[in-house]
Amino acid sequence: MTIDAQLTPKVADTKIADTGSRAAPRKGRRLRAFLRNPTFIAGVAILAFFVLLALFAGVLFPGDPQDMVAQPLLWPGDDPQYPLGTDSLGRDVLAQLVYGTRASLLVGVFSAAIGLAIGMVVGASAGFFGGWTDTLLMRLVELFQTTPTFLLVIVILVIVDPSLPTIAMAIGVSSWPTVARLVRAQFRSLRESDFVMAARSLGYSRLRIIVQEILPNALPPVIVAASVMIANAILTEAGLSFLNMRDPNVLSWGGMIGDGRDQLRNAWFLTALPGAAIALAVLSLNLVGDGLNEILNPRSDQS
């Protein structure tokens, strides 16, 4: 215990000393790279806009967005009070769009969090321990990857009735294999590196080596994957709500498309607008992902 306590700061010191000369300026450069990357900035700006909309939906549009407020099927621009028109039930389309931001972002973030958590645990165990653990877990990954994701989500949502939490859970549970593969590859290449050897020789527990030594170094590609996962989750959620597998009490963009589909011939804007909102939200996440990829994995773009 005392030896360990004495050694710990030393290891920490040598680690810092080893990379310190490069790490400090690299951090600064990375920050500047973030600020100088137009893709990343554009993505963050659009995303921030959507987050603000989701947070302040109640302030911007007090009252229930599901209430009938005007005559049905007003076209955008017909009435300045409802700039994006009304749907077949006389509900304000703009208010619905703003409230719909919440469902998309919540499902996106939570499903990605679930997917990342499962994927990281499975990937880290498979990559770190190797052997039969690896074989077994990779078989499981293969099993999930061979099953069409969307069908799997639908099956789960038949077992548990669709609501925001269960939709997020279903998408998360079916999206982890990609992360698992990614993390496994990182762990396999990192587990033989010098700093892990050093940690091993000091008798650190496996859990500590996995969580504190390897994981931080394995994160960059996972962070990039996370933004793509949120984007895909939003697309999946839209498809589900379109098929009427949605939380009946929550407004969602996909659900708006599904409702508007009946008016495709006389009021196509009811379908076009929520779809454009989905596209813009997903675009912002893809821009953030592309930007992060250029900054965190600079080699991928140059070689």
Next chain:
Amino acid sequence: MRMGRRIAATLKRTAIHAGPTVLGIIVLDFLFLQLMPGDAADVMAIEAGSATAETMAMMRERFGLDQPMLSQLASFLGHLAQFDLGYSPRFNASVLEIIMARLPNTVLLMLTALSFALLLGIVVGSVMAAWAGRWPDRVLSVVVLLLYSMPGFWVGLMAVVLFSVKLGWLPNDSNMTIGSSFTGWALIADRASHLVLPALALASFFVAVYARLVRASMLEVQRQDFMRTAHAKGLHPLLIQLRHALRNALIPVTTVAGMHLGNLLGGAVVVETLFGWPGMGRLALEAVLARDFSVLLGVLLLSSLLVIVANVVIDLLHAWLDPRIGEA
């Protein structure tokens, strides 16, 4: 001769590898479906409007729904070994028959969408790589990124607005004109016109995926030594790009195409429902809503098999593209 050996080796590897996966999928799917609330007898009772407890029990007994779970699984596996996927109480036909009636439509839709996505993706990606960093690349990058972000079914709906509602060029429902009696070319034209919009909707996302991938791998190939050699030999630049660069860039593209096949099938569920396309994806949704487990199980199983078969094809394709792969 060498090709024959390679094909045999690939098939052997797949058989060893895919066997346990298929078994795992069967058991996993079966467990999933056992967790579902209600069974086919419930739904049929609701649809009939009334049912006594006795008729319900009779239906359950007839379709084996009253057996314990493990014996249901055992009997399912036993039947499966004889290529018998079971009987659908709802459709009143064998599951294999129902699925086989839908499978060709789905395969046609998927192959059309996939070829379309690959073709356009390769062309766009190559153009982007050839003009990397200049305006054609930048403009196309934005277009591709937009396609990458739009839900496929929404692209389909917008295409319906433009091509069916506004222009009246293309039909947007089912896979043929109902009640028509076309023959020869008229039949093919009719089928093709019904295929365009669903295939477009299904392909839109994957066009973007392949274009991005082709651009990246084409740029990567340009740095290889054999490219410099080809230039030094004085080959025509177009020939170099097609025979040397593209051929190598296609390897990651085909790999990813195989990985995305499951997603393509998933996308088909939404697109087939949207366009009333009588395929497996829509069947899956119908089966879910009707709680017809045997049909859903069959669809899931066949989808997975389709993915496995496609990956074998891709393995073989790799062998043709790059003879070095998998030789050891």
